[in-house]
Every structure is written in C-alpha cells, then in structure tokens.
Amino acid sequence: MSRRANMLFALVLAPVMSLVFSGSVLAEEAQRWALNMPKGVTPVSNAIYDIHMVIFWICVAIGIGVFAIMFYSMYAHRKSRGAVAANFHENTTAEVVWTVIPALILVVMAIPATSTLLDVYDTSEAEIDVKVTGYQWKWQYEYLGEDVAYMSELTTPESEIYNTAPKSQYYLQEVSEPLVLPVKTKVRFLITAKDVIHSWWVPDFGVKKDAIPGFVNETWTYVEEPGIYRGECAELCGKAHAFMPIVVNVLEKEEYNSWLAEKKAQVAAVRELAKKTFTKEELMVQGEAAYNRSCASCHMGNGEGIAGVFPGLKGSAIATGDINGHLDVVVNGKAGTAMQAFGGQLSEVDLAAIITYERNAWGNDTGDVVQPIDVLKFKQGQ
C-alpha cells in the first residue's frame, strides 16, 4: 500500500486525529495514537498487511455505497418533506444482482488470502529450529541441536505495576532474556506449552500460533531487518496472562554466531558452578531474587499464596518438613496442578538457593541449607 493510501486510511477512520496532529506529527505521538497494524519486517507480515488493506478498502467502498443510499432516503424520503410511500416490495433482478456481486467480491478476496495462507504454512527448509514453550507465565526458548535453552520472564517490577514507581519506557514489554535470532534467516518455531494454552504473537513478524500442552505447532519467520521486536501472549492463560511478554532481538549473522558461542560457554560455566559450596547468606540472597522471579507470581512475595488457588509456603508442612519432599515438589512439580516441574527450568544453583530461601524466609526458620550438589544428587538418584 502506498503512503497516500495510508493517509487516506487515517482520514477515513479518525478525522479527529488528523486535526490533532496536523502540522508536525511526532513519531512517538503517532505510535501512541496508532490506527493501523504494523507492516512488520517479514515477507509474511507485509503480505498480511496488503491483504488487510485491500479488504479494508473494499469494505469502505461498499459501506459508502450502502450508507449513501440509506442517508439519501433518510433525507429525501422523509414524511416531513411530504414524501409519500411507494408500495414496491420485491424486485427479483435487484436481489439476484446483490447476491451475485458480493459473491464475486468474495472470490476476489479469497485468491490472495489463499496464497498468503499457503506461505504462512510453509515451514520447510528452515535453517534454525527454535522450540518455544509457554509456561504460566513465561516463555522458554530452546535452540534445537545447540544445547542452549533458557527462560524469558517479565522484568518489570511490581512497584511499577502497582504504581509506586514511575513506569519505564518498555513497561510490561521487557524480559530477563530476549529470544535472539539472526537476520535474513528462515527460522522454524516449534511451539508448545507445559500447562495451559498460550499463544506466541509477534505482530512485526506476522506470527501468532497457539502453544498447546501435549501438542507441537509449527510456524516460521524470516526477519529482514535487525532490531528489537516486542510481542505478547495472546491466549488467556490465567492470572498473569498480561505479564508474559515476548522480546526478540534480531542480530546480524556474525553477531548472532558470537552470541550463540558465548551462550554455550555460559551454560557450561553454570554447570560447573553446581559443584561449588555456597554459604547460607549467599544462597539466601540469590534465593530471594530467584524466588521472586520464578515463584512469587503464584506463591506471592510474602509466601502467603492466594487462598483457594495457590497454597502459601509460609509455615507449609512441605517447606518446613522433610527436605527430600520439598525437593520433590520443586524439581518434579505436582502433576495435574499449576505447580510446574522446575527441575528442567532452573539451574541447580538457583534451585538450591530457592529451596534454602523458602526454608528460612517468612519465619520458616528451619536453619536448613541446601547445596547445588544436593539438588544434583537428588536428580540423579531418581
């Protein structure tokens, strides 16, 4: 679609806006008062945009026609102007015409729609496979064949959400670690979920696919420009549905390769750390941070949970009882409940730190210290 068409679009939809911003249109204001979908940065998103605009204009044209006749009747055929009602109530020709013409218009719409859909579904010949897993309420990205996997969680602090601190620019659109992709490369996504249904949506890519527990969906992208792109979970997935954004960092190919190498080294280093022994203080500090990141959305920062939905850990029999029982719940989760298996999501160090934290925070005061090596042994002993 041309620039002109875009301007027309804005004019038809919101004449008021064009008044407000006539003269100098600030880029930021334009984004805040955005009227249309982004064109995006992939061939698919561009194709979608074009279909969207074509159909939009067809609808506008039909709408103008229908409403013009209607408003004309409302003006010209009003009783107060002395209009006398005609008595016709049937006209086969007219009825045939207005059945056939819409049918033809629909055929015209269906042709580009079909070819774009075929394109959206063509996941063949991808160079990179990334597995995307939805959890309540975060995403996991796994680079298949590369031994690199990590969680990507919201980092916006509670203080901003609950209005005790000013909101930063990327409020609710910032994550602990973005998905990193190379530019101009066909990437296939294998999308699934571990608990409820989520949906992975990045508008700039024209990609949205449901993440369904027990099933793997496929989709793909080919990004043409490096940059940071933001998206969200689109399927209602419980309490923090609005709080599991997606951030994708698209890099030049060489940058991507060095990022990947660095990432692999990091994974090895974390694994090495699991053999180290930590002091209780170190574990408590790291545990609090990791707990707030991974557990507080359900069990709450104060450990009290949400009555009737998520149990409190403050004074809980498991968090103050046998360590193996505690390890079991956290590492393996509880099937059929919202309690996930964290064994595969968190490093041994984080697990040890969280469990130590839970056993000593909020007056639980068991004095127990769990080391990464204990977690490792527990996992191996299973």
Added chain:
Amino acid sequence: MAHGPAKGIGRWLFTTNHKDIGTLYLWFSFAMFLLGGFFAMVIRAELFEPGMQIVRPEFFNQMTTMHGLVMVFGAIMPAFVGLANWMIPMMIGAPDMALPRMNNLSFWILPFAFALLASTLFMEGGAPNFGWTFYAPLSTTYAPDTVNYFIFGVHIMGASSIMGSINIIATVLNMRAPGMTLMKMPMFVWTWLITAFLLIAVMPVLAGAVTMMLMDINFGTSFFDAAGGGDPVLFQHVFWFFGHPEVYIIILPAFGVISHIIPTFSRKPLFGYSSMVYATASIAFLSFIVWAHHMFMVGMPIGGELYFMYATMLIAIPTAAKVFNWVSTMFRGSLTFETPMLFAIAFVILFTIGGFTGVMVAIAPSDVQYHDSYFVVAHFHYVMVAGAVFSGTAAVYYWLPKWCGRMYDETMAKLQFWISFIGFNITFFPQHFLGLAGMPRRYADYALQFSDWNMVSSIGAFIYGSSQLLFMFIVIRAIRSGKQLSEPKTWEGAEGLEWTVATPAPYHTFTTPPEVK
C-alpha cells in the same frame, strides 16, 4: 372463562400467562444486563490507565469472564425469549403459548442458575476466571473448585433454553390463526422459529462440553488432557460447534425485530420478505459449518483452515442481502424518526460495520494479526451490542405502548438514543485501533503505547453505561405515569395482528382466533 391476573406474588410465581412470563423474562434480563454492565464498568475502570489501580489481575479475569457469561446467557438470550413470549402469540393470533406450564418452569429455573453462578464471586477461589469461552485445561485442571457451580449453572440455563425453544416451535407450528400460512408469518416469528431449532441443536452440545469438563475435573477422565490421551483442542471444537450458532441465536431474533420496525416507520412493506426468510434459513444452516474460524491459530491442517475460511466468507452473502433489503425498504418510503426507528437505523449501520470486520477476521492469513486482539473485541461488540442490545432497546420502545398502554417520553428517549449511540462508538471504535496496534484481549494491564485509546474507550464506556440507567428511568416512568393510550395502533405505519388488539393488551388476547386473509 376470561379472568384477570391472580393477586400478589402468586401471580408471578405460578403464572402460565405468556404476557406475565414475557414480563418476567424482560425484567430478569434487564437486571442481568445491569449486573453484566457493572462488571464491564469494573473492567473499563481498571483499563483507564496502565498499571493496576482498582482490582488484582486474578479478579480482573473473573470480571471479564462473568461479564461475558452474564451478558450472553443472562441478559441477551432471556431478553429475546421475553419478547418471544409477549409477541409471538399476539403476532400469530394464538391465545397463549402451547405449553404454558413448561413456560413457567423454563423461566423460574433461570434465577437459580444465575444465583449459583454469581455466588461464586463470594467463595474461596473466586468466580470463573477462564473467559466466557472457558478453554480447557485452564477451565479444568487449572480452574478454581468453584468451576463446578459454573457447570451446574450452565446445565440449568441450557435446560431452560431447550424448554423455551420447544415451546416456541410447538406454538408457531400448531397455533397460528386460520389463514396464516408459514409464508405469511411476521418476520419476528420466522426468525424465532429458526432460532429455536438452532437452540435445540446446540444447547445439548454445550451441555456435553461442560459434562466432559465435570468428568475431567472430578472423575479422572482425560477428554481434554493430553497427558491422559485427550486433546485440549477437542474442547474448542465442541465449544465452538455450540458457540458459533450461539451468536446467530442472539442475532436472528434481532433481525426479526428490525424487520418490523423499519417498515413501520418507512410506511412501506418490508422489501424482499421471502428472500429475508431464505437468508435467515441459510445463515442458520451455514452457522453449523463454520465453527473453527474461531480457531485459526490452533494449528489446523491447511485444508481445514482453507475450508473454514471459504465457508465463513459465504455467510457474508445472505447477511448482505438482509442489509440491502432493509435499505430498500427505507428507499422511497415516507420516513419518520421516532426512537425505535433511530435505534433500528443505528442497528443497520453498526451491524454493517461489524459485518465488515467480520469479513476481515474471516480471512485466515490476516486473522493472524487480529485473532485474540482487541480488534476481535471491537468486532463482536459491534455485532452483539449494536445487534442485540440496540435492537432489544428498539423493541422495548416499539412495543412498550402496546404492553402497558402508556407512552414513553419521546424527547428523553431520543436523548437516550444519542447518548448510547455516541457512547457506544467512543467505547468500541478505538478498540479496533488497539487491536491492530497489537493489544491482546483479556489483558488486565498493558504497555504504554496503548494508554491513550484505552482511556478514550473507558470514557465512552462510562457514557454508554450511564445511558442504560437513563433507559431504565424512561421505561419505569412511562409505565407509572406515561401518557395513556387507547388506540390499538400506536404507530401510524404499524401492521400485524398485535396492533389489532386493544391497548394496553388485555390479559388474554385472541381467545377466539382471528381470520387472516
């Protein structure tokens, strides 16, 4: 023989009179409309600004869920059953509904269904929080225990709807006045007849879906649990096999109402009566074979995706025919613009806009960008609110004088029209922009670039919400102290048997059937 209503509360509890039951349905639905509207106000107040101000996210989800459930099952559906009860016997020249005791029962179980549902708001774990579409496993494995109350409530509503439909079918097929052939039936009766068949076909499917949920939750089955060999997507297929016809269940009687009001105030017969009947029937048929267009993102095979896209696009044809027929009815008429006509015209305009966005969301590839965004929220409020609520309001203004023999205040009613029309558009038009810009639906909080349109939308919602209180005021005032009428015909151009009986309509009408030529 002919006797008046019983005295006291017993009149309402034990009544078998179609007019009394119609009145009960209408007041019940209006109460539910206010309740659902209150939930909507909580939602819009929370979304007024980014950040959580009024409620917590878990409660926000309960509000969106309850808003949808109460509006669809508690407000809109009973409102049209109420209109059917009042009008169908009077339109076909029958003395009452065919099955009057069942009629009483089908109404009186409804308050219990909604009491069950609403009581969960005060229980541990809270009300249903999984959206009005209650997708598994969020509504099964991951639901609060109160989901069982919800399931039971849905069963009762379903039973009520099925009984109501059987009654309408029995009445329409057996009790028409001599000479009223099927192709002479008023449009409202036709649309309800078809709707009743839709209801009988799909309410059991809904009952099946919630029963499978009940089994999964309490009895260890795995219909919707992949870990036990089930499939969460199965739930969506079953739900939308009910859910898609459901939206036509809501809209078809609205089409019927509009097909009465526009001819009346155009002083000209409805254009294309028989094509209207065929269009209604084909929409009803198509509604059964398009359900998975709600599920374009679940990963259907491409063949399924294409089929559901093409089939859905077909619906545009009979729907467009209806709009053309209404416009042609107005064309070269002799038009006046009393309040019912204003609402009817607004219906045509807004419903057409909703129809356009309907074609857009039917296009599977572009639905990638629309699905589960505010664009969809805008779309279905244009068809549901403008469709059902505007036509329901039009129907009340149109028939209220017949019901109670008193006239509403035309000036205030016109004011109410303009406030709701403007408020509605301020609320929902910007939601198209929000969706296109990337805001998903059912979000308790949002990124900063969505702030401005959300604020506009919330302001519109408060305006629209207050217009409903004004509506209540106008109706109550008309009933208590409106100008008294006695002419059978309130509106100069009105046609039909209901306008041949006295005003206000006596407690019993057509105890001897009229002759239709």
